[in-house]
Amino acid sequence: MAPLSAQKKQPDFYKVVYFGCAGAGKRTNLDGARTLLGASDQAVPTDQAISCVRINPNGNFAKPVDLYAANHPIGSPLLQPLLKDLHGVIFVADSALEQFDNNMAAMAELISRLSNYRIRIDTFPSIIQYNKRDLADGTSIQKFEDELNPLGMPAFNAIARDGEGVVACIEAVNLMIKKYLKAP
Secondary structure (H helix, E strand, C coil), X not given: CCCHHHHCCCCXXXXXXXXXXXXXXHHHHHHHHHHHHCCEECCCCCCCCEEEEEECCCCCCCCCEEEEEECCCCCCHHHHHHHCCCCEEEEEEECEXXXXXXXXXXXXXXXXXXXXXXXXXXXXXXXXXXXXXXXXXXXXXXHHHHHHCCCCCCEEECEHHHCECHHHHHHHHHHHHHHHHHCC
């Protein structure tokens, strides 16, 4: 059976996964959602290394949004089930120069894992968050756009630890999901 997102049925809630290399700020984004949007922790009984928070319906969110982040390393087989029944992805790129190759590997893995569910990242609700933009020696936006984002996915600058860019990314992917699910 095709995943819910591929069937384009109207779900009771949206499932969004933060994906990226270790230390990029996936869990920091969850903390920001908890603080800035009043998201509540959700139990994930199958895996203690996965965190989930739920944003309840409010002015910007007509349906609940469950945000997931995994503490598994890129390459772990435990990441594949996290992408099942997915509605959207926020790829978190670490702006530290020394993490650029890890960002590239994580993006390649995300694209490969989504293809296992017959999902193409260029037609699916996906955005990139360039996190840690306050780093003095950070990767340039031009390098990110040219090499990490050649498909031209929507991209946002962020400093997740300060809450900057966290809400904008969630709102953007939420809007993309609504449009995607209404498409014929």
